[in-house]
Amino acid sequence: MKLNVNGVEHALESGALTPLLHVLREELGVTSPKAGCQSGGCGACTVLVDGEPRRSCLTPLGAVDGAEVTTIEGIGDAHDLHPVQEAFHTLHAAQCGFCTPGMIVATVALLKRLPQPGRREIERALSGHICRCTGYVKIVEAVEAAAGGSR
Amino acid sequence: MASEVLLPTSPAEAASAFGDGSGVTVVAGGTIALPDITHGRMHPARVLMLARSGLDRIERSGGAVTIGAATPVAALVDGDEPLASAAAHVGDDEIRGQATVGGNLCASAGETPRGDLQAPLIALGARVRSAGAGGERVESLEDFLAADSSRLVLDVTYDDTPRSAGYAAAWRPHAHHYTILAVAAVREGGETRVAVTGGGPTGRRCPSVEAALAGGASTRDAAATVLDDVDPADDALASAWYRRRVLPGLVQKALDSLAG
Ligand SMILES: Cc1cc2nc3c(=O)[nH]c(=O)nc-3n(C[C@H](O)[C@H](O)[C@H](O)COP(=O)(O)OP(=O)(O)OC[C@H]3O[C@@H](n4cnc5c(N)ncnc54)[C@H](O)[C@@H]3O)c2cc1C
Ligand code: FES
Ligand code: FES
Numbered sequence: 001m002k003l004n005v006n007g008v009e010h011a012l013e014s015g016a017l018t019p020l021l022h023v024l025r026e027e028l029g030v031t032s033p034k035a036g037c038q039s040g041g042c043g044a045c046t047v048l049v050d051g052e053p054r055r056s057c058l059t060p061l062g063a064v065d066g067a068e069v070t071t072i073e074g075i076g077d078a079h080d081l082h083p084v085q086e087a088f089h090t091l092h093a094a095q096c097g098f099c100t101p102g103m104i105v106a107t108v109a110l111l112k113r114l115p116q117p118g119r120r121e122i123e124r125a126l127s128g129h130i131c132r133c134t135g136y137v138k139i140v141e142a143v144e145a146a147a148g149g150s151r
Numbered sequence: 152m153a154s155e156v157l158l159p160t161s162p163a164e165a166a167s168a169f170g171d172g173s174g175v176t177v178v179a180g181g182t183i184a185l186p187d188i189t190h191g192r193m194h195p196a197r198v199l200m201l202a203r204s205g206l207d208r209i210e211r212s213g214g215a216v217t218i219g220a221a222t223p224v225a226a227l228v229d230g231d232e233p234l235a236s237a238a239a240h241v242g243d244d245e246i247r248g249q250a251t252v253g254g255n256l257c258a259s260a261g262e263t264p265r266g267d268l269q270a271p272l273i274a275l276g277a278r279v280r281s282a283g284a285g286g287e288r289v290e291s292l293e294d295f296l297a298a299d300s301s302r303l304v305l306d307v308t309y310d311d312t313p314r315s316a317g318y319a320a321a322w323r324p325h326a327h328h329y330t331i332l333a334v335a336a337v338r339e340g341g342e343t344r345v346a347v348t349g350g351g352p353t354g355r356r357c358p359s360v361e362a363a364l365a366g367g368a369s370t371r372d373a374a375a376t377v378l379d380d381v382d383p384a385d386d387a388l389a390s391a392w393y394r395r396r397v398l399p400g401l402v403q404k405a406l407d408s409l410a411g
Contacts (some may be wrong), residue, residue, distance in 0.1 A: 016156040017178075017198060019189055039186040040246060042328065048403070053245050058182050061203035062156055106245070128243030130326050 001065040005030060006074030016062025020054075021045045023061050024071065034073040034103040036130075043129030046102035047071050053106045055128075075108060084108055084146040093142035094134040103129050106137040107143050115148055154188075162219075165204040166282035169303040177300070177303060179221050179251040182242075183258050183265065187346055206305060216311045220253025220304040224268070227252070232316035233335040233405075234271040237348070238390055240320065240330055242252050245256060247307045253304040256292070260352035267330050269296065269354025271318070273346035274335035275309040296353040314339040317405035318401070320348075322390045331389045334400055334405040343409065345402065349394055350381030357381075360402060374402035 001012045005028060014023045022037070024030040024047070025053035038057045045056040048070040076082030081089065084107050094100040103126060110117055110125040118126070122143045123136075131139060154176075159165040168173055176185045179202075187193040206221040209230070212268065216231065225247040227238035241247055241255070256272075258265035272292050279295040280286055283302035287324035290298075292307065320333035332349035343364050345357040357380040363373035383394035 013152075015377065016200070017154055017185070019185060020206055022189075028363075038189060040182050040242075043245070046245060052248060054249060057179070058185050058249060060178060060181055060202075062158055062186055062200050063178075063181065125244055128245050128327070133378070145390055 001061055003061075003064070003066070005070045006070060012061065014061055016060060016065075018056050018061045019057050020047070020049075020059040020064060021056035024069070026058060030071050030073060030111070033102065036098070041128075041130070042099075043102045043106070043126075044099055046106055048105050048109055049089070051109065051112070052100055053109045070105065072104055075104065082108065084111070084143075087142040087146035088139075089143040091138055091140040091145055093134060097135075099129055099131040103131070103139060107146065110143070111147055117143070119144070154195050156197045157197065158203055159199070159201075160203050161205050165199065165206060166287070166303060166305065167203060168199055169282055171284040172301045172303065177201065177253075177257070177371065179254040180249040182246060182250045183254060198237045201251070206249075206253070206390045211311055213398055214311050215308050217306050217308045218252050219306045220251060220256075222247055222251065224250045224255065227268075230269075231275070233274060233318035233337065234268065236318040236320075237267050237271045237330075237333060237335065240322065240328060242327055246327075251395075252307065255309070256295070256304055267333065267348055270333060270346035270348040271335035271354075272307055272309070273354050273356050274316075274337040274344045275314075276337070276339070276344060277309045280305045281309050292354075293313075293356050300328055310339070312339055315410040317408040319401040319404035319408070321389075321401060327390055332394055334398070334401045334403075336405040336409055338409045343406075345377075345405070347377065347381055347398065349389075349403075350377075350383050350398065352384070354383060357402070360406075364406070370403050370406040374399045374406060375404045 033056050034044035036042035040055050040058045046053050048054045049067050076085050157168045159168045174196050180201045186347040201221040202400040206219040207218045210217045224238050224241045261319040277292045280300035281304050315338045317336040321331045336345045345360045359376040360373050363376050383391040385391050
């Protein structure tokens with residue numbers, strides 16, 4: 001099976017029932033998707049599959065054979081932050097950072113679909129993403145700022 | 152032990168790979184099944200994955216709406232009521248993008264709520280087409296759920312006809328707003344069908360409520376009879392006592408929102 005991860009093609013050895021999360025972290029060493037609940041309930045493992053946010057812990061490799069996967073490593077790095085990363089950084093929307101890769105990829109997908117989301121739309125898009133330390137106020141502010149808000 | 156994995160690329164291939172179903176575990180969206188496999192709660196010998204089966208289409212033709220089993224729940228959110236309201240409350244955007252209709256109908260009752268689309272589909276008068284032992288079969292969703300047999304769901308169909316729909320629900324505020332109870336009501340022509348989520352392990356039709364309405368009872372009196380139709384349980388979301396207290400009010404609310 002194959003995946004294109006952050007623009008690079010990989011031929012894979014993992015079996016068809018291996019969760020995409022484990023393929024990324026263990027076979028490919030892409031560690032930004034976090035293994036939180038591993039049951040679909042926390043959002044920490046979220047990556048983009050062909051542009052759509054997906055829980056990688058719920059996604060068997062066989063179902064996404066040949067897909068394009070984007071993780072936060074493919075969105076921006078420390079020297080070249082994506083505007084969403086920049087907003088999370090400057091507005092202190094990350095403390096421990098465990099939920100942050102999932103929050104950011106989901107935000108990138110939201111802003112692509114809806115460049116000027118209202119607060120309800122932001123809350124809806126991130127409702128499956130649990131943050132246990134920052135709280136959600138700063139996170140929602142960062143999404144608003146990244147969307148070009150005045151803050 | 153490694154599982155054998157089958158990835159059919161058409162509905163016919165899926166049905167033939169399923170055969171009589173013995174020893175086959177279906178994985179559709181995987182939102183329930185994959186964690187069960189990952190965490191060793193399930194050790195399937197053969198897995199039939201529906202990801203490429205082509206069973207993910209919604210068709211509206213010949214006076215009927217047909218929803219393929221592998222259609223994601225997200226595709227229903229802007230569709231017909233009362234299914235749309237129930238779909239909109241399944242998990243979150245990302246879960247809805249992956250969770251399928253067939254998985255929702257076939258999920259065994261678990262500690263988290265799972266079959267929230269069953270009651271609205273019963274209220275819509277849905278029929279299930281399935282494959283398995285003895286070949287293909289079409290039956291009402293109530294019969295399908297009652298049979299508890301292991302068959303491959305191919306699609307569900309309901310009449311594409313003018314209707315009035317009502318939906319009322321109680322949610323448990325949590326990271327995900329799990330549905331404790333929901334009532335789906337549909338009036339088509341002179342007939343009203345009512346079904347409940349949270350009144351038992353699967354969605355349930357409410358014959359007592361329907362009979363009371365047909366006999367001319369007020370919505371309040373008809374709603375009170377719902378307690379004869381359900382057998383709610385205690386679970387992590389709510390007690391059976393609470394469900395019995397709240398349900399008649401929700402039934403009345405759903406009925407009152409139907410047009411004459
Ligand atoms: C965070 C979270 C929140 C959730 N919230 C809700 C909620 O609010 N309401 C709700 O109803 N559910 C909820 N669920 C449960 C689940 O996502 C849904 O019930 C979903 O519709 C299941 O579909 P699936 O395709 O993912 O099923 P799968 O996991 O693929 O399969 C579930 C079961 O059905 C069988 N199956 C699947 N498709 C077929 C078929 N076509 N024929 C025969 N058998 C089949 C499988 O073998 C398995 O036993 C939630 C799950 C998570 C992780
Ligand atoms: S690790 Fe996937 S949702 Fe929690
Ligand atoms: S920053 Fe720690 S969980 Fe969100």
